Amino acid sequence: MAYLEVNKVTVLYKGNKIGIKEASFEANEGDIIGFIGADGTGKSSLMHAIAGVVKFEGEIIFDKYAYHSPKEAEKIKKHMGFMPQGLGLILYNTLTVEEHLNFFASIRNLIMDKNFKAYKQKLLHMAGLSRFTEREAGHLSGGMKQKLSLICALIHKPKLLLLDEPTTGVDPLSRLELWEILDSIRKEEGTIVIVSTAYMQEASKMDKLLLFEDNGIIARGSSKELINTVRGNTYEKTPCESEDCLELYDTTYSLKPLKSKHKEPTLEGLFFVSALKNRKKLPEISVSQRKEPLDIPPIVMEAKQLTKKFGSFVANDRIDIKLKRNEILGLFGANGAGKTTFIKMLLGLYPIDSGELTLLSQPIRSGRDRQKLKSKIGYVSQHFALYKNMSVRENLIYFANIHQIPTHETLKRIERYAEELGFSDYLDAMPKDLPLGINQRFSIAAAIIHEPVVLFLDEPTSGVDVIARYQLWQLLRLLKEKWGISILITTHYMSEAEYCDRVVLLKDGKKVADDTVENFYKKHPNANNFEEIFLEYYKEAN
Amino acid sequence: MNIGVIKAYTLKExxxxxxxxxxxTVYALPLTILVLFGYGIRMEVTHSRILIIDNDQSKLSGELVEKFKHSKYFNTTEANISESKALKLIKQAKKDAIIIIPTSFEKRLIKAQKIDIAIFIDGSFPNRAHTIENYIESVIINYLQNYAQRYPTFSTNIIAINPRSLFNQAMRDEDAIVPGLIGLALFVSPAILTALLIVKEKEKGTIFNFYASSINKEDFLIAKLIPPFLLHSVSVLILFLIAVYLFRVPFRGSFALYWFSSELYVLVSLSVGLLVSIVTRSQIVALVLTVIITILPGFLYSGIILPISSMSRESYIEAHMFPVMYYNHIAYDTFLIGQGLSSKKIVLYLIILMGFACVLLNLGWFLLKKELKK
Structure with missing residues (x-):
């Protein structure tokens, strides 16, 4: 019998909304189980059920003890470590690193003897926090917060460790370190580790993967096994002929055999093939040509030595970035690297401390300089700034009104965008009822309703599933081709670099690299993917 | 009970x-309530502007006018204008009251005949109008008393009235208000702090440390209640010192009773905060909700504005549902009267407060769940 058995666990929320439906799996001592899937597919619900912090149906057996409710789970909570989703969620901002470890030890009834102290030192060392024991958690970087949360969850040597997206938003190096800690813990203590992640690259580090979609587990197996299941469906890019086929940016997936060459499959492919198998049609995204050709200067945006300080903290340190006409520029970096700060300075949401900024050949020195340009700039914020109590249509009309677009023109554009971006069915729905992917496309429609010539997007792909993410990039490339506009986008998914024309990498508020995608690969011939390239920069800088 | 867990949580708080x-802010709130309201609420009316039309112009009527002129409660002017003109002054809000002394005032007084003195009062603020009316009547009665002493042959039943307020002989507003304010401050402040301490963890996410570990519900609750309880035990003392030394409210009862009942009352307030924290998820909602359910009844049923016994039936019943009334009765007693435990009512009220604490704390313990709300 397996050490952990999960049998047909279902979590229902208010109004019979399904969190996770009839999920089952097993794990043995020392296993690392990976939950992979987009936001809202049930990964967290299943974690909460196993951790015994939410009511569920079904049965979970841990070390021969079966529980069916949070109350029954109480008995095994002393053997469990749980790290919920969110950066530094379980940390108290004003407590220091040392105080955290002692607090967690106390609430776990540990005796603070020599052994404990030695173990604490070992954990601190593994997490690279030995030098920061006196620092308050609120002043740690995102990666350090996650490492501290992890060692806090490990302090009582749990036999079952549940980690809900511990690496989201963490810089690549910290992510590697987190994985190293996990690997050594499971080897030394035989801990079962359950990790959910949005990064497909991390899948290869897990013994067994569970793929989540539509609030259920759709596939399971090792990363290699899973990838092999779609080997036969993955081809070099070829035009599609039949219905059971999907032609993407550089790959084609087909259920029927194609004449073209097979391509090395990826985990992402699983989601596309699964969509094909379920006959789920991806809405066709199109963008129609603009009526009048645009008069756009060759350099759309130029930042020279742009600097932003918050007290003694330098969020942006003398950054030089040029955005050219008809270009998609990706601004990459971990949480806290200064991406959002930079975009906010471009938009005038933060005052510029020093440096020069030129937007559309217009030097920006005051708010009045920006006022003239407002109609030419579109912006999608990190949290999709939409009004929750207004329908999609009302939201779009509102945004059009801000830009003083005539009503008949507004209505025409809304119809067209809804059609082209594939959210016609949702026009009268409230934003909170929309799937994240739809929400995101509709946010973009709101940002381009006034037909800007430059578009700034701040982490639009966070938490969105593979397919919706692909569609977003497809939309951005179409906007670039058909409208000839320039796009500046920030993201922490390193794999998305492939879609950009040029990439700028930020780290700790400084620009560490700026080049075209091809040149990056030329400079780093040994790298298999962008993740590895960026890792090299992060290591170098350290 | 696990002392280690409680200690760790309490220290962390x-x-x-x-x-x-x-x-x-823990101390700013009760102090502000006491100082602001203590100085701010004034029931007595001083310097009300009255106009006297003395139609008699005699020696005795002149003496009556002098009485008004020498009172700190009135700013008296005398004029010889028509009644209608005088009433216009009230309409224009230039005068608060008009007193008209009839032509035959002196004559009738000597003969001990009935005299009609007309008094017109601006009734836009009924409470104030009543107060002014009472003051004017007192002055007149006082005048008649003096007159009767001088002329023993004079006798009339009016003089029988002897207005005198008990327990607060000086009629000092501070004495009447400050003990009630302590009841308000000690109801609002601990509840808010308790609610915030728990909801803060829900909002941040640190509540998972409790949910996902083997900590007992009661240990968690005890640890969450200790800091607000200890901090507000200090408030109990500070508020007492301010009442006695800043507002100079007399203290006639036993300090032990004041202290014990206050601590008990703080416990009731903590449990109200605990209940709020169970139904809310964000600090701002918790704050607003606590303010609504503590400040309004705390003020309305404090006995500051209106004595409970003179309330209408509905509000009389409502007043008995909130703990404020019971505590305030004890507080007023310890400050102004000093019956202490010799009064059965006070013993009963102490027991009721204990009941409140027991029921609410148990309810909070019962409703607190170690799981996410769906």
Whole structure:
């Protein structure tokens, strides 16, 4: 019998909304189980059920003890470590690193003897926090917060460790370190580790993967096994002929055999093939040509030595970035690297401390300089700034009104965008009822309703599933081709670099690299993917 | 009970309160309530502007006018204008009251005949109008008393009235208000702090440390209640000192009773905060909700504005449902009267307060769940 058995666990929320439906799996001592899937597919619900912090149906057996409710789970909570989703969620901002470890030890009834102290030192060392024991958690970087949360969850040597997206938003190096800690813990203590992640690259580090979609587990197996299941469906890019086929940016997936060459499959492919198998049609995204050709200067945006300080903290340190006409520029970096700060300075949401900024050949020195340009700039914020109590249509009309677009023109554009971006069915729905992917496309429609010539997007792909993410990039490339506009986008998914024309990498508020995608690969011939390239920069800088 | 867990949580709360500077707001709220309202609420009316039309112009009527002129409660002017003109002055809000002394005032007084003195009062603020009316009547009665002493042959039944307020002989507003304000402050402040201490963890996510570990519900609750309880035990003392030394309210009862009943009352307030924290998820909602369910009844049923016994039936019943009334009765007693435990009512009220604490704390313990709300 397996050490952990999960049998047909279902979590229902208010109004019979399904969190996770009839999920089952097993794990043995020392296993690392990976939950992979987009936001809202049930990964967290299943974690909460196993951790015994939410009511569920079904049965979970841990070390021969079966529980069916949070109350029954109480008995095994002393053997469990749980790290919920969110950066530094379980940390108290004003407590220091040392105080955290002692607090967690106390609430776990540990005796603070020599052994404990030695173990604490070992954990601190593994997490690279030995030098920061006196620092308050609120002043740690995102990666350090996650490492501290992890060692806090490990302090009582749990036999079952549940980690809900511990690496989201963490810089690549910290992510590697987190994985190293996990690997050594499971080897030394035989801990079962359950990790959910949005990064497909991390899948290869897990013994067994569970793929989540539509609030259920759709596939399971090792990363290699899973990838092999779609080997036969993955081809070099070829035009599609039949219905059971999907032609993407550089790959084609087909259920029927194609004449073209097979391509090395990826985990992402699983989601596309699964969509094909379920006959789920991806809405066709199109963008129609603009009526009048645009008069756009060759350099759309130029930042020279742009600097932003918050007290003694330098969020942006003398950054030089040029955005050219008809270009998609990706601004990459971990949480806290200064991406959002930079975009906010471009938009005038933060005052510029020093440096020069030129937007559309217009030097920006005051708010009045920006006022003239407002109609030419579109912006999608990190949290999709939409009004929750207004329908999609009302939201779009509102945004059009801000830009003083005539009503008949507004209505025409809304119809067209809804059609082209594939959210016609949702026009009268409230934003909170929309799937994240739809929400995101509709946010973009709101940002381009006034037909800007430059578009700034701040982490639009966070938490969105593979397919919706692909569609977003497809939309951005179409906007670039058909409208000839320039796009500046920030993201922490390193794999998305492939879609950009040029990439700028930020780290700790400084620009560490700026080049075209091809040149990056030329400079780093040994790298298999962008993740590895960026890792090299992060290591170098350290 | 696990002392280690309680100690760790309690220490953590204190560290957080100190480092986030929230410790200041803990004391700022009750102090503000006491000082602001203590100085701000004034029931008595001084310097009301009255106009006297003395139609008699005699020696005796002149003496009556002098009485008004020498009172700190009135700013008296005398004029010889028509009644209608005088009434216009009230309409224009230039005068608060008009007193018209009839032509035959002196004559009738000597003969001990009935005299009609006309008094017109601006009734836009009924409470104020009543107060002014009472003051004017007192002055007149006082005048007649003096007159009767001088002329023993004079006798009339009116003089029988002897207005005198008990327990608060000086009629000092501070004495009547400050003990009630302590009841308000000690109801609002501990409830808010308790609600915030728990909801803060829900909002941040740190509540998972409790949900996902083997900590007992009661240990968690005890640890969460200790900091607000200890901090407000200090408030109990501070508020007492302010009442006695700043507002100079007399203290006639036993300090032990004041202290014990206050601590008990703080416990009731904590449990109200606990209940709020169970139904809310964000600090702002918790704050607003606590303010609504504590400040309004705390003020309305404090006995400051209106004695409970003179309330209408509905509000009389409502007043008995909130703990404020019971505590305030004890507080007023310890400050102004000093019956202490010799009064059966006070013993009963202490028991009722204990009942409140027991029921609400148990309810909070019962409703607190170690799981996410769906």
């Amino acid at each position: 204190f560290k957080e309160l100190m480092r986030t500077r929230m410790i200041f």
